[in-house]
Amino acid sequence: MVINGVEIDDTFAEAFNMRGTRILITAQNLRWAYNAANAMTGFATSVIGCGVEAGIERELSEEETPDGRPGLSVLMFAMGSKVLMQQLETRMGQCILTCPTAAAFAGIESEDMISLGKHLRFFGDGYQVSKQIPDANGKLKRYWRIPVMDGEFLTEETTGMVRAIGGGNFLVLGASQAQVLTACEAAIDAMRKLPNVIMPFPGGVVRSGSKVGSKYPKMFASTNDAFCPTLKGVVKSELDPRVESVMEIVVNGLTFEDIAVSMKAGIEAACGLGKDNGILRISAGNYGGKLGQHHFKLRPILSGEVSA
């Protein structure tokens, strides 16, 4: 398969079951909503070292938020419910509670509701106030008002936790680092327009793809030498002589379809630059298909065989 001169490998991305949640963050204006959301989703690129993978899903208009202020929706993923709950509470306490004018609300409904401000309320030292207020559907929701130095911190008591998928990915292989980065930026711009997904790495792009294991016994993972351009000729390389740079986009989403649709949009945007601009191949990262529960096959996805 070739798109705009770019070869599409006959391979698949291998992804895993995760637990996910969505939080709506509002503030006096978008500047402060971003300050809160950037803090909350900071150091959340990979579950390996950060516990969770998180990112800003999209901006919310004043009509879309519970308190009528501008806001952002944040998605957060973890390998299990326990660590997701722990990380959410920690990040709520250190990043949202602390941020001037910020408030937090549930962004997803589920049978599994986890603490958003349920325990954080004790910061109020007895002066916290609970309010139960019906939403647009008449369903009662509990909010906590916690006195803080800038006024009141407002948070909903819980948010929903759902089954989700993490680790959808594709690799962009090109003739130069600058050209590959430009293609990845185009891909990220396209993917950020879609709902229910986040790309958790810096700017949505990761340059240090890893393989399982290492020559060092204590290391669980190490550099993906088969895709390192400077090791061509030294290791069993996946790269031909033209490739000087490889970057990866990892995508987590609420459903298989969400990830497939976003991968399609991202790959098509990257291929839009074409062979003439140094984009040579699209591939994907997997572990032979034995570790992950979900396989995102590039060619069927790009043929439109998976749709949301």
Place this chain on the structure above:
Amino acid sequence: MSQITLTAKAVARSVDCRALLPEALQGKTVAEIANIKLAANLSVADVFEVSVDSASEAAVVNFKNTTAAHEYIGFGMTSGQINVAGDAGDFLGAQLQNGVLICTGNAGARAGDRMRRGMLLIEGNAGDYCGSDMMAGTLGVLGTTGAYLGYGMKRGTLLLAHTPAAQATWVDCGFHKLPFLNILYKSFKRLDSRFAQISSQRVQRWMGDMGGLGKAEILVIQS
């Protein structure tokens, strides 16, 4: 679900309306409701015209033409909505457990007494001891309030349009813009009530009743 309308007949005595809750009247026919005893020698048919709309999506009881003689409206209500088009007597919404109670006229004494949850919205004036011993929930008054406002009130919110008389056991916490009010006002927008027109998030906050727990609040809306 059904919507029950109770149109009050002229009465020369007080009428205890505590049996006329949305949850209690659901599924009942006009005849069944008319036969409900309100006192030893008083049935619903003696003091109300009854009509039932069984096609309603919500459990609602509408009181019409009521006066200060109609007491204990919404007493202990746990769900649904009561609309009072008229005045109400003492103990309006007392011991409210949940749901929404709207009164377009004036309320008597002890409105919201020992209320635990839900919303009691009075568009007219409230009598003495409004919100007395209230434990939680939201009680709004667009008119004036009487003496001993929030007497013994433990938790909950009194949302007022007019500044009440100063009381020794309520402490002025100053003027504030509270974001949660936007969420509360959004919930008002669903209601056919003058409360749906409130938009100011700026309030004067009082805490009390310091003679007891002292964790309740009075919020006086500022224009």
